[in-house]
Amino acid sequence: MSAIQSTTERRPRPPKRRSTRLQRRQTRLAWLMLSPALVLVALVALYPLGQTIYDSFTNRQFLEGIEPTEFVGLQNYRDLLDDTIFRDSVFVTVKFTAITVAFELVLGLIIALAVNSGFKGRGVMRAMMLVPWAIPTVVAAQMWKWMYDDVFGVINDGLLRLHLVDEPVAWISQSSTALASVAAVDIWKTTPFVALLLLAGLQVIPNELYEAADVDGTSKWRQFWKITLPLLMPAILVTLIFRTLDALRVFDVFYVFFGSRLDTQTMAIYTQNTIVATGDVGYGAAVSVAIFLIIGMFVVIYTTFVRVQEQ
């Protein structure tokens, strides 16, 4: 980690020098070697992004010939401002993101610390914990949907037998428990991934630090706060960025659980509904651009935080 830091740290700029011929040749070579990758990025990322931004200023429809595509200026964005369904979907998504990322981080950290502590059979444990993450999301979601069912679901059956509830709870159908139910599935599924990332971070912390702390008689609790957590910070930040961006784009679990139900619609489901299900590409593109900006906002917040951390 320290090696990376020293290269990225800003140092006082050296006096300006005219680049040598060798340097120039190397720069040229670098661009040449990079160009295939750049072309690929332009094709798969920049071109669709540009097309989406362009479409967001038109009334384009999914099926051709329904009505001629025309420029409508900022009309789509003006409609977006009054669109309560979109506003609700942003709210649902952010709430879901906050809940899942918080739980996944805490649980993932606990699991990572446990697996890192070196107990018997931790090899098996490490493999087992990846099982939820390795199941295709749609399959897992359908499985959970059946487990949550109010008539034949195993969760209600268990709760009834334990006398924790008096009558079956319609976990998915009722609005009050719907978001918590779907968040639980995401947490179950993604905590292993978080644990794995954090485990990788834990394993690069040198053991000598803990040995020294032990010699000094520092408590385990203090060791965690003074050694583990600060040194794990880079890994935690990377994990947070990964998870937040993924959670903001969540689609599959919600699609399986709720279809196009309104009170649990995420931003991604709303875009899919607008563009594919109802064929309104122009407006859907405006929604996509808005989502792009919202996610971009989170990225800026995190990267600023990373930079502050580094300095």
Next chain:
Amino acid sequence: MKQFSMRFVGSVAGALALVASLAVAAVGTASTETAAAPAVKPPNVPNAKALKAKYGGSSLTFLGDGPVGKSHTRDKLLVAKFSADTGIKVKLVPHPADSSASYSQLARTFSGKSSAFDVVMLDVVWPGAFAQYLVNLKPALAREARAHSQGIIRNNTIGGKLVAMPWFGDFGILYYRTDLLRKYGYSSPPKTWAQLGTMAKKIQDGEQASNPNFYGFVYQGNAYEGLTCDALEWLASSGGGRFVDNGKASINNPRAIAMMNLQRSWVGTITPRGVTTYQEGEADSAFGAGNAAFMRNWPYAYAKSQTGPVKGKFDVTVLPRTGSNPSVGTVGGWQLGVSTFSKNREAAIELVRYLTSAPVEKFNAIYNSNVPTIPAVARDAAVRKVNPWLKPEIANVTRVTRPTILGTRYAQGSQIIYQGLNQILNGQDAKNVLPGIEQRLNRLLPR
């Protein structure tokens, strides 16, 4: 570290194998298709020899019915027969059970100019939206079209082109348990929605003592096309209009509000709370397993329910109404069209000719209780015998159509309707939801 990673990889591989087997098991249990021995066989292809000489060895892809009830097995049998007789290979792909998802699938396929499907199945409200991607069948099938109900032929004729042939019709009917009605002292099925509510409550209260999974009434309450169909029946049979009347959205009216709030009050009391996530399949599973007294569904469920525990214990009738309003049934039904991107148009048309012929419609009606679109087939004694819902008292019920005036914007309009009504079923007051639906519908309507 190295040792760790090797062992790690090994155990991950083991875990993945476990996961794969889990996934397979899950897929295995997901199929609810009942494989009952067919009492009837698919008819022969009449002009088989000529077809074999002309198109034998070529291949087609048919986007057929979803795995609901016996519909997919029906398609399998028909396609196998057609292939055996003509030598034309047909790959059968079932469309999603949720017809809104099915619409999106077709929209994606057509807008991508894909030749993936040659023959496609179209809901009765779609010909307008997809007309430009469908082959005009008039030159080849004009004679055959004359045998079908002319109302559907008109529906499928867009700008003078016959873009799809009728395959089977559909309309909503009420399924009820004759044994339970008798047990609780009722001599006839409910005539009004209020009666349905009372009867469902009484039967449910009695039956839940021995079967905690028993509910009074099941229907299609999920936020998808099926709810638009069910709700159209609730409103139109209660004087609440047909969503759009005289070119203007009409859904926000006192009777519609009263009816929707009545339905809301039933969710979780005489229906399972989860009915707001039910599609056709969930409803027919509950009724077919003997866990419901009443069900609203399409006629296909009649044949399907003949194979389970409720065999011989149920009957069908028209849906209830409110006051002096007529009972109604939403017009459903499926058409077959040929994609303009098909690389094998002529052979595809021959498959459509076979599937929409009178003998096949008769097979469909007997095997899968599909509503014939050829009146002569509907009058056939053998068909009548196994499909009591074809008797005039039921089959002549007032039919109501979904707001096709929305034209190419139909999918959008229907989504506004079913999303809003699903919110009501999930607990919101209709008074607060219907004005929003009406306003958004009006924005879509041609002015």
